[in-house]
Amino acid sequence: FAGAIDADAVIIGAGPVGLFQVFELGLLEIKAHVIDSLPAVGGQCVELYPDKPIYDIPAVPVCTGQELTDNLLKQIEPFEPTFHLGQEVTTVQRREDGRFNVETSTGTQFITKTIFIAAGVGSFQARTMKVDGLEKFENSQLFYRVKDPALFEGKNLVICGGGDSALDWALNFVGKAESVVLLHRREDFRAAPASVAKMKALCDEYEMQLITGQVTGFDEADGKLTEVKVTGADGVTRRVPLDMLLVFFGLSPKLGPIAEWGLDIERKQLKVMDTEKFETNVPGIFAVGDINTYPGKKKLILSGFHEAALAAFGAAPYIFPDKKIHMQYTTTSPKLHKILGVE
Numbered sequence: 001f002a003g004a005i006d007a008d009a010v011i012i013g014a015g016p017v018g019l020f021q022v023f024e025l026g027l028l029e030i031k032a033h034v035i036d037s038l039p040a041v042g043g044q045c046v047e048l049y050p051d052k053p054i055y056d057i058p059a060v061p062v063c064t065g066q067e068l069t070d071n072l073l074k075q076i077e078p079f080e081p082t083f084h085l086g087q088e089v090t091t092v093q094r095r096e097d098g099r100f101n102v103e104t105s106t107g108t109q110f111i112t113k114t115i116f117i118a119a120g121v122g123s124f125q126a127r128t129m130k131v132d133g134l135e136k137f138e139n140s141q142l143f144y145r146v147k148d149p150a151l152f153e154g155k156n157l158v159i160c161g162g163g164d165s166a167l168d169w170a171l172n173f174v175g176k177a178e179s180v181v182l183l184h185r186r187e188d189f190r191a192a193p194a195s196v197a198k199m200k201a202l203c204d205e206y207e208m209q210l211i212t213g214q215v216t217g218f219d220e221a222d223g224k225l226t227e228v229k230v231t232g233a234d235g236v237t238r239r240v241p242l243d244m245l246l247v248f249f250g251l252s253p254k255l256g257p258i259a260e261w262g263l264d265i266e267r268k269q270l271k272v273m274d275t276e277k278f279e280t281n282v283p284g285i286f287a288v289g290d291i292n293t294y295p296g297k298k299k300l301i302l303s304g305f306h307e308a309a310l311a312a313f314g315a316a317p318y319i320f321p322d323k324k325i326h327m328q329y330t331t332t333s334p335k336l337h338k339i340l341g342v343e
């Protein structure tokens with residue numbers, strides 16, 4: 001772990017609870033690194049319901065999933081958390097000195113005194129296309145997310161899926177790619193009706209093409225994917241030549257590597273020892289939000305916020321062993337005003 005980032009606190013998961021954990025740690029003068037496998041913060045709120053209203057955040061009569069996330073980001077600004085997005089935490093290991101080695105899928109390494117697992121329902125991963133042998137083209141001709149749109153310009157694209165991601169990217173690439181074929185297994189779409197209407201209009205103008213069916217096979221030449229075989233509802237299999245295959249079948253959460261870190265797990269959730277600190281069976285590792293379980297647990301954002309506050313107090317002695325930690329009001333504490341930068 002030479003070259004690892006030296007940290008007091010690492011938060012795994014940038015959902016609402018992971019974000020608020022930054023705030024509660026910040027008030028205790030503990031700086032945090034936040035890691036999420038998704039490219040954007042917000043967890044379920046942004047991934048699953050960005051535009052839907054939430055009505056049970058205390059003192060916020062209504063806000064959308066995206067608005068809640070934006071407000072949390074603003075609230076934690078004074079604490080300058082460091083975000084490490086688009087990388088999954090794969091390894092957590094206790095070191096002989098009592099701290100932890102943490103490593104992500106992209107190789108970022110941390111040595112940290114405490115860990116806060118705010119991993120919700122697990123890390124969201126793209127649902128893959130289940131066609132034998134196709135996986136060898138991943139990241140060369142088969143993609144589950146668009147990192148660099150320029151890669152697809154001037155290419156013959158087949159885009160699979162019926163949700164917003166598939167439709168948005170199909171519409172985006174019309175005019176930029178050499179050709180765009182949208183492939184969906186059914187006639188009806190989950191995507192926004194306006195996007196579906198726009199796609200149909202573009203098909204009528206021969207700017208792109210819509211095929212109803214599923215990929216059931218492929219052909220290759222010289223190690224390159226040359227075409228997919230698409231079986232339609234009529235049972236007929238057609239060949240569709242392509243340069244690039246983009247698949248947007250949605251994301252499914254997986255507990256994934258968390259199961260291998262020696263933590264007590266009950267029905268895919270992390271058991272916490274008590275509701276005083278929300279610490280797991282491994283001292284120094286805390287679990288907050290949807291990922292944890294204890295008697296009476298409710299998977300609500302407000303419960304996660306409360307857990308984050310108590311976990312921060314529970315963790316402080318690992319970081320400041322000699323400091324007496326007092327609870328103070330943000331309203332009246334000059335010290336907290338200084339920390340918040342509102343003097």
Ligand code: FAD
Binds near residue numbers: 016017035121124257
């Ligand atoms: P999440 O929001 O699940 O975030 C966890 C994050 O951790 C994810 O971004 C994930 O990618 C990341 N992660 C996981 N594992 C790893 C790893 N190994 N490495 C890196 N990153 C990882 N709650 C309410 O209180 N009120 C409501 O009205 C409400 N409405 C809802 C409506 C819907 C449709 C849904 C699906 C949920 C709703 N909820 C509501 C529940 C609420 O969204 C969750 O309680 C909340 O999102 C939990 O927050 P979290 O931060 O614990 O986890």
